[in-house]
Amino acid sequence: MAIITTENLTKTFRSNGNDFQVLRGINLSIEPAQLIAIVGSSGSGKSTLLYVLSTLDTNYDGTIVINDTNLKSLSANQLSDFRNREIGFVFQFHYLLPEFTVLENVSLPALKLGRLSADEVEQASLDELDRLGLKDQAYKKASQLSGGQMQRVAIARALINRPRIIFGDEPTGNLDSVNGRLVFDIFKDLVRTTGQTIIVVTHDSALAKEADQIIMLKDGLVVSAL
Ligand SMILES: Nc1ncnc2c1ncn2[C@@H]1O[C@H](COP(=O)(O)OP(=O)(O)OP(=O)(O)O)[C@@H](O)[C@H]1O
């Protein structure tokens, strides 16, 4: 049973009165508990695809079904609930709140979801930081960390609500190879141990080769799904 399917997914940007179709009919079926790499040259539509799949961009044609839910059937409020419950994000520019502590940054999505008490959220956040080798950084301000550490904090934050699906747009893009490898190994481990589905755009072909599935885009079309 697929966790994400798309049917004839298209997206068109309009600029200066001209239409430009960026996604030109994407049909995908993504199985759960897999690490998926989206690859393709610059401008092929990878980020655009990731934004529509991850519910952040609702301006598309065609069908996206996640967990048996057709995204188009949800109101804006329902979609925002769905996103907060089911989906985590790790972007290349991680948007941590620099003046907040690491612990606060990781805790925020869980406090917002309101499933756990404040004490439970703190414990869960510390556990998540521990898993990513960051427990000793918990009380520093986010702005005081290195780039690789910030990236791992962003991952902890993406994981705290245990989303079923995690999307990353070049999550290892601004890391050196050691930290890039570390982050990728964490993703592989999560897929095996928690059954989460992780979908990442990457330019690193060595890392992409280790994914369970590679989706290659060219000019807004899937040219191979290996
Ligand atoms: N807001 C926009 N308005 C018009 N065109 C856009 C917009 N955003 C992206 N595009 C165009 O859509 C195409 C795909 O962009 P996208 O960002 O998805 O590429 P990408 O595969 O992620 O590239 P990269 O590897 O460089 O990040 C590009 O030709 C880009 O210029």
Ligand SMILES: [Mg+2]
């Ligand atoms: Mg991109």
